[in-house]
Amino acid sequence: MRFVAVYRVRSDAASIEARARAIAIEQSIEAPLEAVRDDYVRSEIVGEPGDIREIAPRLYEVEIGLAAATVGADAGQLLNMLYGNSSLQTDVELADFRLPDEMLARFPGPGQGLAGLRARVGAGTRALSCVAIKPQGLPSAGLAALVEAFARGGVDFIKDDHGLADQAYSPFAERVPACAAAARRAADRTGSLARYVPSLSGHYGAMRDQIAIAREAGLDAVMVAPMIAGLSTCQALAADNRDLAFFAHPTMGGAARIAAPALLRLFRLVGGDVGIFPNYGGRFGYSRETCLALARGLRAPWGGLKDATPTPAGGMTTARVGEMLEFYGPDTMLLIGGALLAAPTDQLTAQTAAFARAVAGGSP
Numbered sequence: 099m100r101f102v103a104v105y106r107v108r109s110d111a112a113s114i115e116a117r118a119r120a121i122a123i124e125q126s127i128e129a130p131l132e133a134v135r136d137d138y139v140r141s142e143i144v145g146e147p148g149d150i151r152e153i154a155p156r157l158y159e160v161e162i163g164l165a166a167a168t169v170g171a172d173a174g175q176l177l178n179m180l181y182g183n184s185s186l187q188t189d190v191e192l193a194d195f196r197l198p199d200e201m202l203a204r205f206p207g208p209g210q211g212l213a214g215l216r217a218r219v220g221a222g223t224r225a226l227s228c229v230a231i232k233p234q235g236l237p238s239a240g241l242a243a244l245v246e247a248f249a250r251g252g253v254d255f256i257k258d259d260h261g262l263a264d265q266a267y268s269p270f271a272e273r274v275p276a277c278a279a280a281a282r283r284a285a286d287r288t289g290s291l292a293r294y295v296p297s298l299s300g301h302y303g304a305m306r307d308q309i310a311i312a313r314e315a316g317l318d319a320v321m322v323a324p325m326i327a328g329l330s331t332c333q334a335l336a337a338d339n340r341d342l343a344f345f346a347h348p349t350m351g352g353a354a355r356i357a358a359p360a361l362l363r364l365f366r367l368v369g370g371d372v373g374i375f376p377n378y379g380g381r382f383g384y385s386r387e388t389c390l391a392l393a394r395g396l397r398a399p400w401g402g403l404k405d406a407t408p409t410p411a412g413g414m415t416t417a418r419v420g421e422m423l424e425f426y427g428p429d430t431m432l433l434i435g436g437a438l439l440a441a442p443t444d445q446l447t448a449q450t451a452a453f454a455r456a457v458a459g460g461s462p
Contacts (some may be wrong), residue, residue: 099303100163101201102148103180105195106357107158107235108266118147118160121190124183126164141170154441158366159193171204173368174330181356190307191355195363199401200402206333207403208371209340212429215407218293218318219254225428228409229450230435232259238268242276244439244446249284250294251450256281256294257321259435270296270308278315295319296343302331309339319343322396324365336369345409346370358384366396366406372431377422385426386425393426408430416449419456434456 103125109117123144123288127134134140147350148161169176176349210218215226231244241262248256256277263271274296285291297310298320312320323334324346336344346365351358362373375395376382378389393408408426413461422432434453441449 202401211404226431258297376412380413
């Protein structure tokens with residue numbers, strides 16, 4: 099059984115077939131073919147070049163078939179086999195990958211999916227709303243005050259900024275119960291509980307302990323950064339906590355030449371219920387085409403895995419809600435952070451309520 103890695107390779111026409119064979123060797127046995135004397139290794143393990151397509155002058159899309167046996171059921175090893183040594187070669191980008199259903203079944207995928215997220219907040223079939231608490235450096239009480247103000251505005255989810263970790267000015271064990279309690283206080287007034295989503299950090303043992311703290315605080319969602327924590331760690335956390343929703347943050351996602359839609363599908367594979375990414379026209383350089391491909395990859399049927407929720411972010415404003423809903427459709431979560439926090443303190447809840455109404459289909 100083989101899976102397929104798809105690369106974009108810069109090359110001239112005369113060299114591309116040899117370049118494809120070299121990538122196939124590099125991503126499978128990493129040794130001269132002449133050194134392979136075992137029949138099983140030659141027939142089953144050595145990578146197989148497939149289709150080669152010119153997609154632009156001196157730019158080719160190359161498919162390589164790789165042995166599923168080299169991966170087992172480890173997401174980190176999957177990434178290694180897809181792009182390990184080739185990531186060191188500046189002319190190669192990992193553009194996509196295709197896994198047979200038997201391989202897909204080895205990975206957890208999202209535990210909740212969009213339907214599960216909507217059910218938790220009573221959202222029906224509408225889009226979801228999310229805000230972020232920041233900046234880091236605030237004490238736990240200050241962050242909890244932001245949670246309460248946001249929650250009173252009626253948003254569905256309130257997540258930590260990804261820079262919040264276990265820092266001395268807001269230790270995780272102090273911050274999380276305080277923020278969870280703030281969300282409950284707001285729910286006593288509004289009748290609807292906004293889900294607070296703390297950010298996990300550190301090694302696997304630390305994250306496991308942080309999940310226990312979150313559970314004790316009554317929370318049912320957490321956020322991870324797969325490119326910081328590692329795909330294998332995220333896979334294990336999701337497999338061991340199927341009742342939790344996992345938000346996948348894209349920090350460090352631009353540090354390797356992996357096409358963004360492929361990277362976000364890896365996040366989905368290891369359990370990400372929510373895929374956060376930079377929306378076009380914001381602080382980052384993603385195009386409309388890339389964003390649409392990201393959303394499709396998170397939502398498209400994929401073996402037996404549940405869908406993940408596309409969550410465009412990165413400098414968004416309430417004024418753009420209508421445009422984003424038209425572009426992405428209702429099977430989406432919209433995330434705003436700094437634009438709301440820029441409001442005067444006494445207007446934060448009102449501005450948040452305007453955002454929540456706009457996402458739900460009302461007027462801002």
